[in-house]
Amino acid sequence: MNQLPLDPIREQLRASMLSRLSQISRQISRPLPSLAQSPTSTLASPTAFGIMTSPEAKSKRMIHTAGCIIIGDEVLGGKTTDTNSSYFAKYCFSLGMNLKRIEVIGDDEQEIIEATRRMSDHYDFVVTSGGIGPTHDDITYQSIANAYGLKLTEHQDTLERMRRLSKPHRSQPNFSWDEPSPALEAKKRMVRLPIDTTRSEEGQVHFVDDELWVPISVVNGNVHILPGVPRLFTQLLDGLKPFLVPRLTDPEGKGVYRMIVSTPMAESAVAPYLTELAAKVEPKGIKVGSYPRWGKKRNSVTLVGRDKELMESLIPEVEKNVQGIRVEDEADADKSDDEPET
Template sequence: MSQSKEKDEENKDKKNEKDKFILPITPITDFKNKPYPKTAACLIIGDEILNGKTVDTNSSTFAKYCFDHGIDLKRIEVIPDEEDTIIRSVKYLSDNFDFVITSGGIGPTHDDITYPSIAKAYNLPLKHHQLTYDRMNEFTNYHSSISKYMKSPPGHEAIEATKRMSLFPDPSIVIYPDKTLWVPIVIVNENIHILPGIPRLFKSLLFNFSTYLKVRQDGNKGENFYRRFVKTFQPESFIAPVLTEVQEKVKDIGIKVGSYPRFTPDKRWVIVVSFLTRENNKDKVEELCKEVAEKTNGIIIDSEDAIIAENENKL
C-alpha cells in the first residue's frame, strides 16, 4: 500500500472513531466490595413471548453467561405484562437467589410496566433520573432518523412517553456499562438487575456488565464450571444402567450426569453424555469420562459441536 493510501486509511479510521457515539460508563471501583453471586434467576417479562409473537433468546443468552461466569442459574420464568404477577415473581426471585435479571417492559408504551411494578413491590416511589434522560437525548440527537420525531414541545405526549423510560424506583443503583448505549442497568433491592427486552441491547449490557462482576472475582476463584462430554451410538436405554450407576457414585460431590439424543449431519442417532461440575472436580470428571466411554464404546469430546467435527466412522 502506498503512503498516500495508508494516510487516507489512517484519516478514515480517525474519522470513524470521532463519529462513534460514545458516552461515559460507570466506574467499576464502586462495586469492589459487593459479594460475588453464586446463584441466579432470570425473569422474562412480556405478553409477546407468551403468545408466540416473539421468540425469547434472552434467557438462553443469560444461561450461557452464567455458565461462563461460574454462576449457578437456578430458575427461568416467563410472565405476562401484569403488575401483580411481576410483583409476586420479582419478590420471590430476589428473596431466593443472589443475582436476578429481568428482561423487557421498560419502553415508553402503556404495557411497559416493569419499573413501576418493581417499585410497587418494595413500596418505592418512581423518580425521574435526569442523567439517563440526558443520555437518551444525546443518543437521539446523534441519530437523525430518531431525532426528527423528538422535536415536540415540552409536555407533548411523545416527550412524556419518552420520559417514562427514565422513571426509576427510588432508591436504585443506575449503571451505564456500555459506552455506546444510553440505556442503563437499574438495580433495585441490591440484586434485581432490570434490563431491556431487545436482544441486542440485553446482550450488550449484560456482557459489558462482566467488568463489574470481575472486580468481585476473588471470592469465586476455582469455582468456574467444568463440562465434558462422551458420545456414543449405543441406544439411550442400553446405556441407562451405566449412567445410573455413575450418577449414584458422584451425586454427593456435585457432579451432574445427563444424556441427550442428537442427530449427526448424516442423520445418524447419537447420544451425548454430559458431565457438569465445578473446576475443583475436573480430575474426577476425566476419570468418569474414561469409564463411561469404555463401557459404552464411546469417544470423549470437548463439546457437543464435536459430533459434527469428529469422524463418525471411528465407532
C-alpha cells in the same frame, strides 16, 4: 340476693382455670404446619430465606444462585421468540452461577410483583428482561417500584445520556428535547427509575457501556432490570460482568466445565452405568447427564462440574463403558455419520 358459699365459688374458678389450661395445652401440642406442603418451599435453599435481608446485604453477598424473569405478552403470545433466556443460561454457566429458574410472564403488574419478590428472596442474582419501553404496556419499572414501595424518579444522568447518545426517529423530524410533547413524555418514561431515596444511589443504577444510554436499574440489592431487545440485553449483561466477578465463588471467572462423550448406544443401554457413576461423583460436585439426539445415530453423555482434573480422569472410564468418544461439540460426532436413522 342469695350468695353462694365461698367454697363453691372457689371450685368454679378452679374448674374454669383447669379447662382453659387444658385448651392451651392442646393448642401447643398440635404439630406445626409442614413447610414441605408449601407450593413455594421447593425454591428454598440454605441461603434462600432473604426476606429480611437488607438491600445493602443482598448487593454485596456472594453469588451462588441466579434467576431470570422474561416479561412480555408478545412472548407468551408467540409473536416474539425469546432468545434472552438462552443467552442468560450460557452467561450464568460461564461464570459459575447456578441458574435455578427462568420464568416467562405477561405484562401484568401483580405477576411482575409476585415473581420479582419471590426470586429476589430466593436467589442471589436476579435479572428481568422486557417491559421498559415508551408505551403504555411497558410497566416493568412501575411494577417493580410498587413491589418495594418505591416511587419512580426521573434520573437525570440517564436523561442526559439519552439526549447525548440517542437520535430522534426519522418519523419525528421536529422532535425537541426542550419543548413539552407527547413524544418527549413517552421517552421520559424510560428514564423514570425505581430509586430507593432512603439509600445511597450508588449501586442502584449502572451504566456499563459508553455507547449506550440505557441503564441497568438495580432494585432491592439484587434485581437487575434489563430491556428485552436481545442486542441490548446481551450487550448490557456482558458489561455487567466486572460488577459481578468479585462476588463469584470462582473470582477468576473460570466458571463450570462441561465435557461431552458421544456414544452410539441407546440411553436405556447406558442408564445402569450412568446411574452408578452419578451416585459416585455427585458428592464431589460433578453432575452426570444423558441426552438423546432424535434422528441422529449418536447420543450424548455429559460431565458438568468445577473439578477439571477429576473430570478429565473420568473420561477414559466413561468412554469405555458407553463405547463412546470425547468431543468438544456434539456436531463433531456427526461429521462422519450425520445421516439420520431410517
